[in-house]
Amino acid sequence: MSVKSYRDAINEALLQEMKKDENVVVMGEDVAGGAGTNGEQDAWGGVLGVTKGLLGHYGRERVIDTPITETAILGMASGAALTGLRPVAELMFVDFMGVCFDQILNQTAKFRYMFGGKAVTPVTIRTMYGGGLRAASQHSQCLYPMFTHVPGIKVVVPSCAYDAKGLLIQSIRDDDPVIYMEHKNLYDVTQEVPDESYTIPFGEANFTREGKDITFIGMGQTVGICNKVADKLKSEGKSATVLDLRTLSPLDEDSVLEAAEETGKVVIVDESYPRCNMATDLSALICQESFSSLKAPIKMVTPPHTPVPFSPPLEDLYLPSEEKVYNAAKEIL
Amino acid sequence: MSESLIAITMPKWGLAMKEGAILQWLKNEGDEVKKGETLVEIETDKVVNEMESPEDGKLLKKCIETDIRVPVGSLIAVYGNESISDEEIEKFISEFNENFVVEDDEAAGEANKYEKIMLGDIEINFSNIGEEKEKNILFIHGFGGDLNNWMFNQEELSKDYNTFAIDLPGHGQSSKNVTDGSLKNMAKIINDFCSKNNISKINLVGHSYGAGIAIQAACDFKDLIESLTLISPIGLGKEIDDSYLEDFITSESRRDLKPVLEKLYANSEIITRDMVNEVLSYKRIDGVENSLKIMKDQISKSNTQHNELKDQLNALEIPVSIIWGKNDNIIPSNHTEKLNEKISIQIIENCGHMAHTEYASKVNEIIKSTN
Numbered sequence: 001m002s003v004k005s006y007r008d009a010i011n012e013a014l015l016q017e018m019k020k021d022e023n024v025v026v027m028g029e030d031v032a033g034g035a036g037t038n039g040e041q042d043a044w045g046g047v048l049g050v051t052k053g054l055l056g057h058y059g060r061e062r063v064i065d066t067p068i069t070e071t072a073i074l075g076m077a078s079g080a081a082l083t084g085l086r087p088v089a090e091l092m093f094v095d096f097m098g099v100c101f102d103q104i105l106n107q108t109a110k111f112r113y114m115f116g117g118k119a120v121t122p123v124t125i126r127t128m129y130g131g132g133l134r135a136a137s138q139h140s141q142c143l144y145p146m147f148t149h150v151p152g153i154k155v156v157v158p159s160c161a162y163d164a165k166g167l168l169i170q171s172i173r174d175d176d177p178v179i180y181m182e183h184k185n186l187y188d189v190t191q192e193v194p195d196e197s198y199t200i201p202f203g204e205a206n207f208t209r210e211g212k213d214i215t216f217i218g219m220g221q222t223v224g225i226c227n228k229v230a231d232k233l234k235s236e237g238k239s240a241t242v243l244d245l246r247t248l249s250p251l252d253e254d255s256v257l258e259a260a261e262e263t264g265k266v267v268i269v270d271e272s273y274p275r276c277n278m279a280t281d282l283s284a285l286i287c288q289e290s291f292s293s294l295k296a297p298i299k300m301v302t303p304p305h306t307p308v309p310f311s312p313p314l315e316d317l318y319l320p321s322e323e324k325v326y327n328a329a330k331e332i333l
Numbered sequence: 334m335s336e337s338l339i340a341i342t343m344p345k346w347g348l349a350m351k352e353g354a355i356l357q358w359l360k361n362e363g364d365e366v367k368k369g370e371t372l373v374e375i376e377t378d379k380v381v382n383e384m385e386s387p388e389d390g391k392l393l394k395k396c397i398e399t400d401i402r403v404p405v406g407s408l409i410a411v412y413g414n415e416s417i418s419d420e421e422i423e424k425f426i427s428e429f430n431e432n433f434v435v436e437d438d439e440a441a442g443e444a445n446k447y448e449k450i451m452l453g454d455i456e457i458n459f460s461n462i463g464e465e466k467e468k469n470i471l472f473i474h475g476f477g478g479d480l481n482n483w484m485f486n487q488e489e490l491s492k493d494y495n496t497f498a499i500d501l502p503g504h505g506q507s508s509k510n511v512t513d514g515s516l517k518n519m520a521k522i523i524n525d526f527c528s529k530n531n532i533s534k535i536n537l538v539g540h541s542y543g544a545g546i547a548i549q550a551a552c553d554f555k556d557l558i559e560s561l562t563l564i565s566p567i568g569l570g571k572e573i574d575d576s577y578l579e580d581f582i583t584s585e586s587r588r589d590l591k592p593v594l595e596k597l598y599a600n601s602e603i604i605t606r607d608m609v610n611e612v613l614s615y616k617r618i619d620g621v622e623n624s625l626k627i628m629k630d631q632i633s634k635s636n637t638q639h640n641e642l643k644d645q646l647n648a649l650e651i652p653v654s655i656i657w658g659k660n661d662n663i664i665p666s667n668h669t670e671k672l673n674e675k676i677s678i679q680i681i682e683n684c685g686h687m688a689h690t691e692y693a694s695k696v697n698e699i700i701k702s703t704n
Contacts, residue, residue: 001447001506166617196509198618204586207606234400254588 001194006158007050007187009165010126014051014088016197017172018058021086024172026054027064028073028090028126035065047092048128048187070096074103074125078177081123082111086172091127094143094181108177109152120175124168130183130221130271131319137307140315142271144219145278147179148249154178154202155249159223161191163246166200173199183221203250207259211239214265214329217256217282219245222269222320229325238333248278253285260286264295265332269320274302296332301325338425339388339412345405346377347484348447348460352402353377355409364392366412369694373409379607382485385694390414394422404435447506452525458506459499459526463491468704469532472498473523475541475565476628477581477612479505482540485693490700494536499526501543503624510620514628516568516640520550527557536704538562540689541664542632548642551649560652562700564688565661567632568642570668575636577663582625587613599660599685647673654703656696658684677703 004012018024032055033044045052055063066073070091077089091097097104104125111119131140147155154176158164164182171178208223209216209230216226223244230240243259245252260266266286270279279300286298301320309315343353357374360366371383372392390412397409408429411422449458460480470490472483480487480498487496501519503511523546527535536559539547544566551558567573577596584590587609594609595601615621633639646653654677657666663686669678679699681692689696 162614194506194614194618196618196620198614200617201585206610210606237400 001192003190004161004165004193005188005190006161006164006182007048009161009191009193010050010168010182011053012193012195013165013168013172013197014054015057017086017169018054018062020197021172022062023084024086024088025062025064025080026051026058026088026090027066027077029066029068029092031090032060032063032065035060046090048184050126050182050187051090070100071103074100074108077123077125078103078108078111078121081108081121081177082119086122086124088124088126088172091125093139094127094129095138095141097127097143097146104147104153104177104179105150109150112176113152121177122172122175124171124174124178124180126168126180126182128184129181130185131303131308131315132185132221134310134312134315135184136310140308142273144179144181144248145272145276145281148251148278148281149276152177153249154247156180156202156247157220158182158246159186159218159220159244161189161193163200163206163244165193166198167202167246169197170199170202174202181220185221186224189224200246202247203252205246205252205255205259206244207241207255208244209240209242211241211263213238213240213263214267214333215241215243215259215263216325216329217243217245217259217266217268219248219270219278222271225320225322225325226267226269228322229329232322232326233329233333240329245278253289256282256285257290260290261293264293266294267299267301267325267328267332269301269325271303271320274300274305277302299328299332301328337413338393338417338422339390340408340425340429341372341387341410341412343403343405343407343409344375344384345488346380346382347481347488349379349481350377350405350484352404354402355397355399356381357399358395359383360386360392362392362395366390366392379481379611380484381603381605382690388412393417394426396426406435407433449506450526450529452522452529454508455502455510455522456508457499457502457522457526459497460487461495461497461530462487463493463495466491466493466495468494469535470494470496470700470704471523471527471535471537472496473537473539473543473546474498474501474504475539475543476578476632477504477615477625478540478543479615481505482687483538483689486538486689486697486700489693489697493701494704497526497530497532497535499523501546503621503628505615509618509624511624511627514624514631516545516549516631516642517553519546520553523547523550524554524557533557534559536560536562536700538564538689538700539566540564541686542567542628544568545632545640545642548646551651552642552645558651560654560703561649562654562656562696562703564656564696565658565664565666565686566642566655566668567638567664568640569646569672570643570665571637572665572668573633573636573638574663575633578629578632582616582622582629584616585613596662597686598691599658599683600691603691643672646676652703653677654679654699656681656688656699658686658688658691660684661686
């Protein structure tokens with residue numbers, strides 16, 4: 001057990017799984033850096049340094065710098081998975097899914113079904129998402145609802161370093177395609193993380209706060225916001241439950257309903273576009289299954305239905321914030 | 334500063350505890366409080382538990398509000414045994430707070446950290462508090478537990494003893510590569526642990542499976558072991574609730590594991606989601622499930638225990654105390670029948686399999702009186 005960052009936890013999960021199983025390979029744009037040149041090798045380790053150091057342990061055979069073509073990366077990874085490897089493919093920014101979505105939607109997600117359960121596709125797609133880095137509207141989106149919409153893919157959104165490691169190991173060992181989504185703002189959050197390998201099963205949400213007066217439901221980056229607001233409310237004499245979904249597909253419906261029923265007042269905090277996102281989906285679930293336990297309308301804190309602004313003041317205004325979540329809570333408390 | 338004022342401070346329950354909050358005062362200002370009576374209910378990151386009064390005295394002033402988190406060691410109340418002016422109390426509080434330094438992990442250094450040693454290819458994690466004291470105590474947890482099970486005991490006993498608590502192989506932060514879960518083998522590990530730490534005499538406190546290991550160690554290493562305090566030990570009778578062990582190993586979700594852990598306590602409400610999560614995180618580490626299965630095979634099958642230690646225990650010539658919860662759901666307390674009359678036996682009412690956490694101060698007193 002030692003304090004590790006979210007970035008280090010992901011790196012350690014990759015290292016340990018590559019050691020355990022030689023079928024695990026990593027591929028993507030500059031996942032090492034310098035392939036085929038005389039220049040510095042392992043110069044990048046991924047655009048934010050998450051895969052740095054893997055090259056030294058496992059070499060070019062298993063840490064594969066690819067050309068700049070997401071279509072090819074995803075196609076190669078899915079095909080390799082069908083032949084028995086366990087590829088971890090990196091789609092640098094989730095925003096780039098546009099050019100490779102056929103590989104995900106019509107190929108990877110469908111193999112098991114179309115081949116009558118005789119083919120498995122143990123591919124993990126790691127990708128960065130989310131706003132806050134001033135990276136403008138094609139590098140800041142929060143697109144997990146586009147994947148939760150598709151049956152046959154599992155969608156994982158770790159919120160902290162402990163979950164990042166356990167969920168990534170689970171993703172790699174899972175026999176189905178998994179989209180593993182890393183929020184750019186979380187890489188430096190730290191936590192006590194076991195040094196050994198461990199897993200966290202999919203479809204198990206986590207209660208990060210326990211309270212009686214109000215329930216916050218968050219995922220990925222918004223869990224931290226919910227925790228902070230819960231702590232602030234506690235100092236004001238109100239106690240809040242916070243539920244971290246951990247995986248969006250499969251979804252831990254039991255815990256969502258349990259969390260909603262405990263307090264009857266629910267605020268869902270979701271960084272994705274507001275039409276057909278997780279907030280609307282959870283809201284519908286709670287209304288259908290636990291309507292009689294609700295004591296107030298469900299509040300949804302999401303961005304407006306616009307592209308992510310490049311202007312820093314506008315981006316700050318756009319994203320869910322502690323202030324917005326606090327105000328939403330106050331309206332129904 | 335008035336000699337007759339006593340500072341009551343936020344206790345430290347386990348190495349990881351940094352802060353605590355008072356959930357509820359169970360005494361009022363002006364009440365006479367006896368040592369051992371419950372004073373407040375305290376919440377930490379991990380547990381909610383009642384704190385017992387460390388001293389006799391009159392509760393003159395409560396120093397913090399409920400639900401406010403304060404660092405370990407902070408002043409929470411002031412006792413006095415005579416009428417003392419408010420001014421003097423205020424002066425005492427402000428002097429305490431001026432001199433109070435929050436315990437810093439880095440500054441506390443080694444004394445406050447888990448330590449690790451290698452015994453062959455097994456890495457053992459342990460904590461050692463009270464190094465300057467002469468007499469040694471070693472705490473051995475039970476099946477599926479870890480050294481944090483002694484959070485209400487180790488810190489308290491470290492005032493008088495050099496205390497060690499270990500994570501057995503396959504548990505806590507020790508190696509998860511158990512290949513032999515027999516009491517003989519585990520007892521040997523206890524002996525190796527002591528040799529490696531240059532301990533020549535030690536008092537053992539064991540719980541359940543750990544108590545079985547303690548008995549075995551006392552039989553195999555007579556020169557090393559000075560006394561035994563056994564809490565709900567295995568090996569003194571046939572009966573055991575096998576389904577507890579089976580279900581502990583196989584439960585994969587909070588929903589499945591919670592009722593299993595509830596069996597441990599007389600008051601099952603003590604089990605929080607955090608506690609269940611902590612056990613799940615442990616169980617999900619590679620190698621744990623297999624290690625647990627190997628140890629379980631050495632404990633019982635079909636609700637019948639494999640180890641028979643009664644005769645060996647009766648033959649020991651060292652002080653032995655046995656503590657058992659009357660409502661133990663895992664191993665029945667009537668296993669204390671037909672024991673050598675030199676052995677002190679304490680059956681605690683309204684207490685389950687975890688006397689050392691359910692009735693910590695009572696257990697601490699018994700441990701002290703055994704040594």
